Amino acid sequence: MAAEWLVALDAGSVDEEKFEAWRNADPRHASAFAQVAATWAYTADKRTAAFYEDCGGGTAAHAEADMPAAVDAGQGRGATRRQMMGGIAAGIIATAGAGAFLAWPKRAVASTGVGERRDLVLPDGSRAMLNTDSQIAWRFHGIRELWLDRGEVLLSLRGEAKDGVRLYSKSFNARLQPGKYDARLAGDSASFLTVQGAAQVDAGGAKPQSVLSGQLLTVDVASVQISDAGAADMADALAWQRGEIVFNGMALGQALDEFNRYLGTKLVLTDPVLKQTRLGGRFELDDPQRFLAALDQGFGIAHRRTDKGIELYRAGVGAR
Structure with missing residues (x-):
């Protein structure tokens, strides 16, 4: 307490x-x-x-x-x-x-609900775009500080390089130079993408690591990794800004987790065998019916509404 x-x-x-x-x-x-x-x-x-x-x-x-x-x-x-x-x-x-x-100067807080996105202008003119079910806080009092409490935020930072912005979260802390960055928390994992700029990220290792333009840092309970992200990969990762979600060979189980971030009524897979079905395509976040129609037409995966949500099942097997 x-x-x-x-x-x-x-x-x-x-x-x-x-x-x-x-x-x-x-x-x-x-x-x-x-x-x-x-x-x-x-x-x-x-x-x-x-x-x-x-x-x-x-x-x-x-x-x-x-x-x-x-x-x-x-x-x-x-x-x-x-x-x-x-x-x-x-x-x-x-x-x-x-x-x-x-x-003391207090933190300002902004959040979004499920399915909502929000674009904010910060006190120094920088921008923060919140994805679905997200919350950030900030305090610009001498030191420019941001906190990612949950969800995902896209930061477009202004200012002098020598100043930097400090970003804190439960999975990593970072010092950001002017540029564009996407930070996301997802359960026990997290990701940090430098679209443009340079960051020093401390994710629990021996020392902070540099994450430069076009690099992605991922954190989970077992490891911290940095990999290169191509232009297409970054565009897909940031498609949510445009109200879209992109699947490029993603397994159905993971795709449902991604889509469910934006849905009040969740998609539920009843047949575990279907989890590894590989998907491709671009869909609108506020129109899951097109996604469900594509599953039905392309993979024979039907759906029905129940008190558990929208259940997905193999057509001809789970129908009743």
Whole structure:
């Protein structure tokens, strides 16, 4: 619960009265919040200094300069400066409550529903186009920062190369130069495509990797890979901007997963053998009937509506 309050405070969506009521209801609540907030504050890059200034504690640099190298904590290793800083932050937050966080610039948030796409102009004139069922957040306050919370976003970034834009997600973090990039989260996997530009992407490896124009980085639970993406491959990957979806030899099982991203009523395959059927073609995202007709005419895969969705089955086998 403490972490949820922290996220709400950072996003600017918190009800301050409810937060204070929760924090004051039990000393353990205040302690738990102080711990998660201290960790967040110390790992928040340049915002740590603002945190100390807002709380009246001086800058982080001054506080750390006054610290001894280590403090004897009894048995075991002494506390490092980093740990001491976290302890000071915890004490300040425990007493200051939400005030320090509410004084910080909050993240703006935008999202789309299933089947919806949205084109946004960011504060610096850059653009962000959200695909179906997606959410991003941004904060342009000295450092230009973006968060991809779910789904997919196409970024067209302006500005000076020396500044860059930081993109954060659960699967990777990236530093982006001016250019065009597509980032997508899909369950335990993710992809990052540099259409034009250059990015340094940290996906949990030993060091960030360069992803240059025409390169695709893919992440899953087992590996991180970078491959070249040709012009045709990039056009197919970004067809959703035009309201289209392209299958170029894709297996039916994967194709249904892709189409279902855009559909409220899902397509359900009843015969697992059909999963490996290879498809080709270009279809409109808001007209699944053409896709269903192509399956029927080209592969003998019929469909019917049930309470589970639109079920696909081999014609003449599953009909009733």
